[in-house]
Amino acid sequence: xxxxxxxxxxxxxxxxxxxxxxxxxxxxxxxxxxxxxxxxxxxxxxxxxxxxxxxxxxxxxxxxxxxxxxxxxxxxxxxxxxxxxxxxxxxxxxxxxxxxxxxxxxxxxxxxxxxxxxxxxxxxxxxxxxxxxxxxxxxxxxxxxxxxxxxxxxxxxxxxxxxxxxxxxxxxxxxxxxxxxxxxxxxxxxxxxxxxxxxxxxxxxxxxxxxxxxxxxxxxxxxxxxxxxxxxxxxxxxxxxxxxxxxxxxxxxxxxxxx
Amino acid sequence: xxxxxxxxxxxxxxxxxxxxxxxxxxxxxxxxxxxxxxxxxxxxxxxxxxxxxxxxxxxxxxxxxxxxxxxxxxxxxxxxxxxxxxxxxxxxxxxxxxxxxxxxxxxxxxxxxxxxxxxxxxxxxxxxxxxxxxxxxxxxxxxxxxxxxxxxxxxxxxxxx
Numbered sequence: 122x123x124x125x126x127x128x129x130x131x132x133x134x135x136x137x138x139x140x141x142x143x144x145x146x147x148x149x150x151x152x153x154x155x156x157x158x159x160x161x162x163x164x165x166x167x168x169x170x171x172x173x174x175x176x177x178x179x180x181x182x183x184x185x186x187x188x189x190x191x192x193x194x195x196x197x198x199x200x201x202x203x204x205x206x207x208x209x210x211x212x213x214x215x216x217x218x219x220x221x222x223x224x225x226x227x228x229x230x231x232x233x234x235x236x237x238x239x240x241x242x243x244x245x246x247x248x249x250x251x252x253x254x255x256x257x258x259x260x261x262x263x264x265x266x267x268x269x270x271x272x273x274x275x276x277x278x279x280x281x282x283x284x285x286x287x288x289x290x291x292x293x294x295x296x297x298x299x300x301x302x303x304x305x306x307x308x309x310x311x312x313x314x315x316x317x318x319x320x321x322x323x324x325x326x327x328x329x330x331x332x333x334x335x336x337x338x339x340x341x342x343x344x345x346x347x348x349x350x351x352x353x354x355x356x357x358x359x360x361x362x363x364x365x366x367x368x369x370x371x372x373x374x375x376x377x378x379x380x
Numbered sequence: 381x382x383x384x385x386x387x388x389x390x391x392x393x394x395x396x397x398x399x400x401x402x403x404x405x406x407x408x409x410x411x412x413x414x415x416x417x418x419x420x421x422x423x424x425x426x427x428x429x430x431x432x433x434x435x436x437x438x439x440x441x442x443x444x445x446x447x448x449x450x451x452x453x454x455x456x457x458x459x460x461x462x463x464x465x466x467x468x469x470x471x472x473x474x475x476x477x478x479x480x481x482x483x484x485x486x487x488x489x490x491x492x493x494x495x496x497x498x499x500x501x502x503x504x505x506x507x508x509x510x511x512x513x514x515x516x517x518x519x520x521x522x523x524x525x526x527x528x529x530x531x532x533x534x535x536x537x538x539x540x541x
Contacts, residue, residue, distance in 0.1 A: 161384065168387045172394045211409045276398025283401035286409055305408075314410040322402070 142338045145259075149267050149337070152260035162265040163272075170231040170266070170333075171273030175280070177230055178223060182214075182281035185222060186288025189213055193289075194297050206299050207308035210289030211282075215312060215321045219282035221369050224328035227274060228361040232336035235266055236357040239340025240350035248341075263337050270336070274329025275322050282321065320376045324369065331368060332361040419469040421506040422450060425480045426460040431491050431516025433482055438492040439465045446471045449493065465493065467504075475500040481514035491516060 156163055193209045239262065242248050248258040286308075293299040312318065336357045343353035430452065439447040447467035455462045467474075477498030484491050495510075504510070 161388075164391050165387055167391045167394065172390045175394060175397075215405060215409065273394075276395060276401070279398055279401040279405060283404045283409075286405075308409055312410045314406055318402075318405050318410050 138342070141342065142334070145338050145341065146267075146334050148259050149264050152257065153264045153268060155257075155260045156264055156268065162261075163268050166265045166269030167273055170227075170235065170269050171277065174227060174230045174273070174277060177226055178277045178281050179284050181222065181226060182219075182284040183288040185218055185281075186210060186214060186285030187292045189218075189285070190289040190292030190297070194293055194299065203293075203297075203299050204303035205307050205311075206293045207286075207289070207304035208311040210293070211286050211308045211312050212317060214282040214285040214289075215317050217369070217373075219278045219285065220321050220324040220328055221365060223278040223281045223325060224274065224332055224365040225362055227270075227277060227329075228332045228336070228358055228365065231270065231273075232332050232357050232361050233354045235270070235333070235336040236340040236343070236354045237350060239263065239266070239337060240343035240345070240353050243341065243343060244345040244347070244350055246345075259341075263341060267333050267337050270333025271326065271329045274332070275325040278321065278325035278328075316376075323376075324372050327368060327372060328365050331364050335361045335364065420447060420466045421469060421472070421504075423465050423467055423474075423504050423506075423508060423510060425463050425465065425493075425510040425513050426455065426458065427463060427480075427482065427513050427515045428460060429515040429518060430461045430463060431482055431484075431518055433463065433491045433493070433516065437490060439467065439495065440492060441471070441474070441495045441497065443494075446495075463493070472503060474504045476502045476504055476508065477512065478504060478510055479512035479514065480510045482516035484517070 189210045190206065193206050193213075194203055197203045197206055197209065239248075242258075242262065248262065251258045251261060290301075290304060294301045294304055339353040339357045339360070343349045433449060433452065435449055435452055437449045438445045439449060447465050449463060450466040451464040453462045454460075474495065475498045477500040479496045479498065480493050481496070482491055483494050498512070
């Protein structure tokens with residue numbers, strides 16, 4: 122009986138948190154128009170979540186592309202199809218690895234920082250202080266961070282894919298001797314703007330909303346103690362990684378299903 | 381704390397680089413530059429068997445791509461496949477007796493339609509139909525034909541004796 126009760130309590134709690142998160146995100150988005158005359162707040166946050174994440178994204182993109190080049194060449198050469206290496210690298214990056222790996226790195230680098238920052242603001246009662254001054258902390262603190270995350274994520278994913286393709290070219294063409302013309306022409310024949318690139322962008326926008334949404338909610342909802350903030354940061358990384366991987370499957374199924 | 385100006389510059393660089401990367405993906409990696417068929421016209425052909433031809437498969441003349449397959453359907457009256465091709469409007473002077481055959485690029489490559497211009501005076505127009513067609517080679521049928529000829533031949537030889 123106790124076990125059943127514990128299970129029920131867990132589900133009720135989870136549902137309650139989910140409901141609160143939805144209401145909170147609605148509040149963030151519906152209050153965001155206040156930012157139109159104060160756009161510098163958003164720019165500041167794009168700097169924090171985007172520009173400072175750039176290095177890790179570029180370095181991992183380059184290496185992921187290079188590994189794809191090596192692994193792909195190793196397998197394709199068995200079928201005498203190493204000319205398709207460019208297509209393999211570009212499709213894997215644009216469709217899957219670009220959005221997903223960027224979202225995972227983004228959750229680890231920017232999401233955790235957002236949660237810790239907002240959680241500490243709550244713990245040190247800065248958010249309560251703003252409310253005392255009749256400034257709504259949701260629109261002043263949360264909304265710019267949320268919007269900045271949604272803006273930065275697709276741009277980061279695009280840069281990841283682009284530099285990954287370059288990494289694949291470095292390994293495939295310069296190191297392993299795949300013909301450069303075949304590399305690019307097979308890629309351009311096989312990669313469709315709408316089906317592949319646009320769907321990748323849609324994915325990365327969705328991941329941006331999910332990861333940043335989880336990060337700001339966890340921060341805002343954190344228990345205002347040092348332990349609470351550390352737990353919230355932890356939850357951000359775990360939940361957003363799981364959400365990204367799960368959603369990726371659903372989105373891929375939807376996108377492949379419609380053709 | 382960094383000054384407002386440098387934050388704005390960095391964000392500007394970031395957004396520009398992101399958009400540039402998207403542009404690279406669209407034009408260098410994707411097929412947006414080979415932006416298809418300018419004010420094209422549509423031509424129809426019927427095949428006994430189209431193999432694995434798909435919508436958007438290339439249509440070529442002398443190896444140069446001049447269009448794409450726009451639509452594939454099955455005609456239940458003649459039991460044939462009806463293929464509509466979208467051809468580039470710049471190449472309007474294909475004779476009406478042009479032949480269409482389905483070929484394969486490479487050993488395991490994708491299938492495409494090759495048009496072979498004939499000698500007629502009149503040209504194909506929007507909606508006209510290509511009458512001379514050659515179906516796709518289906519590997520199993522080909523193997524089957526080879527097998528039957530190989531088996532039949534000894535039998536014929538026996539008869540002659």
